[in-house]
Amino acid sequence: VPPILMSVNLTPEQQRRIEENRQRALARRAERQAQVRPGCAQNKHTQPQEALQSVHLVIWFIQGPLVSVQDSWAPEATLSRASFLFFILSLQTQLIDTKGPCIKTVAPLSNVSSATNSFYGQLSKPTPGEKRPSKLPEAGGSIPAKKPAVSVKGKCVSHSENRFRVEVGYHADLITVFKSIPSKNYDPATRMWNFSLEDYQMLMEQAASLPSVSLKPLDGMEALNFSASTSRPKDAAALAALMRLCQGWQKPGAVVKGKCVVVSRCRLEVDIGYQADVIAIFKKMPSKNYDMKTRKWNFLLEDYGKLKLSELPAVEMEPLPPAVLQSFSAQFEKSESRAPVPPEADLSHVDPQLTRSLMPFQRDGVNFAVSREGRLLLADDMGLGKTVQAICIAAYYKSEWPLLVVAPSSVRFTWAEAFRRWLPSVRADSINVVVTGRDSLRSGLINIISYDLLNRMDKQQPSSPFSVIIMDESHFLKNMKTARCRAALPLLKTAKRVILLSGTPAMSRPAELYTQILAVRPSLFPRFHDFGTRYCDAKQLPWGWDYSGSSHLGELKLLLEETLMLRRLKSEVLSQLPAKQRKVVTVTTDGTNSRTKAALNAAAKELLFCVHVQKSQEKEALLVFFNHTAEAKIRAIMEYISDMLECGREKFLVFAHHKLVLDSITKELAEKGISYIRIDGSTASAERQQLCDRFQSSQKSCVAVLSVTAANMGLTLHSADLVVFAELFWNPGVLIQAEDRVHRIGQTSNVDIHYLVAKGTADDYLWPMIQEKMNVLEQVGLSESNISEKAECASFHSKVSTQSFYHLHLTSERLKINHVQPARKK
Incomplete structure (x- = not known):
């Protein structure tokens, strides 16, 4: 063992281990040197000197304070014996067990400053392709470039029914953001911060402004992409300003309370009691209108940001939910009463027999689906041909097949017959109808399975998920707690195209719509509680929340039609229908x-x-x-x-x-x-x-x-x-x-x-x-x-x-x- 190692009072066991590591490293070096060309062999004698100097450097660093020549800074640097042994072993192995084809000559260390710099240089290996400077700067020279900030990654997880927490490492700027959130709370036991779900968007926006921080959104939630919701940066900034109205609007001491509700595609209504200051603001709005029947004021959506009722200290105004703001983002810039007509979809690659058979309203349904990128809830009345529309939509995305069709057990083979009729280009033997739990779920180009079998085959989920899925009678998913819903949602979450079919999406209450909305547009209402408080007249009872009611149904209908749902009644297209079907x-x-x-x-x-x-x-x-x-x-x-x-x-x-x-x-x-x-x-x-x-x-x-x-x-x-x-x-x-x-x-x-x-x-x-x-x-x-x-x-x-x-x-x-x-x- 070199004398320098014996001078620190090592135990015999420690000395033995150090010697074993040194011998192994020397043996590996000897094997590599045997393969090195003769030109490199002449520099062999420099390696022991380099190793010895590095060891002397570590000893010096541990025994004395790190002081620059100019004494401009002098932080004390001491290490425990365990840390010392770690540095000895790692540096000795690193320097002796070189990975290059030959051993490079290292110049002797001339002073304390250069030794210090060499020590730090040994601790940070260069990345592949990176070149070390040929000469390290002296202590009195220029200050080395600052090391880039290490990226901190974390995630948001559910903490309680109305709160979430952030699991992330320490980051000074992020802690500053946490402290600025109104609902902040620090848990010393877990050493984590938690916040109210109402402040979720505020926190995510501020965290996104930190380039060295990356937070994974709360499960089921997606960060709002304002640029995707609007076509111009100016509109994106305006939408972000409207989103901020959704934060911190509660006022416990408010005397007058109200809420904003969308009543048409271009107008909103303010439901609020009488207050002189509120009426004064209403009368200043250029699009004001007072309804004598309802005794409520309504305005164009483009005037929503000008109301600013939240600035009145005695008034608490519940804003429009973020889902509405995103979905009608163009309307808040310039209100239009009519929805834009979806462009005509190019169906040239779909079987002509199918496209020629479509009625005009069915062709409109296909255009709507393509304009929504193949994600929709087709809620046409029974008898309007939802099946043929779904087949045409799926055929438009045929390049992304295999296709999965989930349907009630009684109509599985009816679906198979429909595909054979409308898509003659598809071979009959490529249609796989799953009959038992032993059958393969992915053996055909078109795979048809019942809801009950899908639940039983949950363990047979394919490694590569289906990109195109048709869910017939999608109201079967109305209860998130059922086994069929738990089996279907993971498939829908990973699918690129989701086509839901139901003549009755909700049988009795709005809460039954939520899982279908979640399947088509997960970012619309990531949390059921937000949906329930707005549209299910949610009430907090001693044993929990009751979501069995209904509220703001007109707004919900407009929201669904704007984003994901297409519904036509027989009475609306009766002229295009035969007397009997x-x-x-x-x-x-x-x-x-x-x-x-x-x-x-x-x-x-x-x-x-x-x-x-x-x-x-x-x-x-x-x-x-x-x-x-x-x-x-x-x-x-x-x-x-x-x-x-x-x-x-x-x-x-x-x-x-x-x-x-x-x-x-x-x-x-x-x-x-x-x-x-x-x-x-x-x-x-x-x-x-x-x-x-x-x-x-x-x-x-x-x-x-x-x-x-x-x-x-x-x-x-x-x-x-x-x-x-x-x-x-x-x-x-x-x-x-x-x-x-x-x-x-x-x-x-x-x-x-x-x-x-x-x-x-x-x-x-x-x-x-x-x-x-x-x-x-x-x-x-x-x-x-x-x-x-x-x-x-x-x-x-x-x-x-x-x-x-x-x-x-x-x-x-x-x-x-x-x-x-x-x-x-x-």
């Missing part, structure tokens, strides 16, 4: 028991055998197959009716043929507490009209469960506009008459007709047969329309042979209907 809903027989499946297989084989014998035997075999089909479809029928009720359909008709199906439907409705009427062959004639009158006058949910043969004529039920055929029937004329129970004089809306068709059952035979008969009637002028021309389905447009139908049945059973097989044409 037929839709084939493809259902499955999954979940039926083995006995029913065996009966279906036997009936299918019998029908295939009888087709080569006599016509009467074929009809008898088909009738048996039809009876077994009714039992196999019951579960799918119940699911579809439940989905209709959950979607907010209050009144509709359900037609069936078999008593078993009618009994199952009424039993399900009774268990759910849904009001219903039932008319079948056993219903007396005197009771029929009473039941119809009860259905017509009902103001709440009511379902008419009807026999397709006993209630297909003589009844008027036009208070409903939806008819569901749970079962098919041989005679198309009977079906048309059943449809007309709602499509008759007095009907003010178009009528939606849904036919539930199950693959692998007698429906595969009946539906093409019905179409063929309708074609014959149409050719002789005895039928107004062909069902196949109006029905939204592609798989049943031609008659299939019995053998092809049987093959389809067996294939469906064998593959568990893993994907929809097209019907073979002959």
Whole structure:
């Protein structure tokens, strides 16, 4: 061991470790020197001197104060024995174990000042590509350049219901910012600062002005980007000034309290009691208007910043929320009553068959979606073609596929049929319908899954998330605490395009809208409490907050329409709609028991055998197959009716043929507490009209469960506009008459007709047969329309042979209907 190390009273163990490190370093150096070219070997003798000088330097630094030659500054510098050993080991290893191809000559240290500078130089290694100065400055020379400030990174996390804290290291300028926040609070136990959520934006803006500080936003929140909300820097500055009105507006001692509410796209209303100074300010506004009915003043949005009611000490004025200020930023610069028309989207790369089929209002929906960069809530009324619009929007972003479609279980295969019909360029085998939890969620170009399965497959989330997602009946996500919502939100959070579809986004209260807003525009209301206090009439009760109310609904409607929602009612586009819209809903027989499946297989084989014998035997075999089909479809029928009720359909008709199906439907409705009427062959004639009158006058949910043969004529039920055929029937004329129970004089809306068709059952035979008969009637002028021309389905447009139908049945059973097989044409 060198004598210099022995002079500091090291223990034998410490001396042994130092010697071992030195020997290892020397061995590594010897190995490298063996590979060095001869030109570098001549400088070997300088290395021990360099190491010895560095060790002497450390000893000098520890034993004495660091004093410059001019004595201009003299901070005491002392280190513990542990620190000393650390420097000895690190410097000795660093200097001996050089990484260069050869050992450089180091000039002897001539004085204390140069030794000090060399010591600091050893502690900070140069970055790759950086060159050290050839000569260190003397103590009496120029002062070295100041080291750049180290960047401090931290994050904002939730602290309590109304407060957040900042987890970050020490930074003097940041502490100054913290102390300037009104709601500041320092917790000595955690050594962290926490603040009121109302001051969140103020803190983030001030922290952003510090170049050496980076704070991650609160979970779910995004920093407001004023430049993105406006087109000019001047407008961004004006918006930032309006945002500052949202901070510190509460005045505990205020005598008069009020609030600002947006009442139209260009005007706001001030709801406040009488106060002379307030009225004086109102009368100075150029756009002032007093409404005699509401007894409230309203102004153009561009005058919002000029009100300055917060400057009155006795007045507390609740400002417009930041979400409104951002969404209507252009209106605060110059108010316009009409919303700009979205530009025409370029759909040249979308299948022509789809684009040619779009109605004008549906094309407007696609334009709106593209103008919102593929993130929207399409809330059109039922029957306006949300499905075809969503497919067109998704096809516009086809380059970003694979696509994920999440839908109710009863319509999964209907979505698959719709894609096959409207996007013929997509191969049928690239459509993946997830049937069980064992199936892959990402095996197809188009992946369709139910809400319940999505929850069960939560652990199978793909490593690369979906960029384009369609959520059918998105109001299923209304409760953030449900498992289906917890499974869906992470996918929506990472998706680039989010297309939500729902005819009834909120079933009963505004709070049900929040999760859908969060999915499309997370930055609009990052915290539910902010949304709840503004639009849910939130009240703080002894056990917590109550968000079951509603408030400022007009402003909420304007805000949603400006940012993410498009909603058209049937009455608004009735002139573009046909009187009847037929839709084939493809259902499955999954979940039926083995006995029913065996009966279906036997009936299918019998029908295939009888087709080569006599016509009467074929009809008898088909009738048996039809009876077994009714039992196999019951579960799918119940699911579809439940989905209709959950979607907010209050009144509709359900037609069936078999008593078993009618009994199952009424039993399900009774268990759910849904009001219903039932008319079948056993219903007396005197009771029929009473039941119809009860259905017509009902103001709440009511379902008419009807026999397709006993209630297909003589009844008027036009208070409903939806008819569901749970079962098919041989005679198309009977079906048309059943449809007309709602499509008759007095009907003010178009009528939606849904036919539930199950693959692998007698429906595969009946539906093409019905179409063929309708074609014959149409050719002789005895039928107004062909069902196949109006029905939204592609798989049943031609008659299939019995053998092809049987093959389809067996294939469906064998593959568990893993994907929809097209019907073979002959």
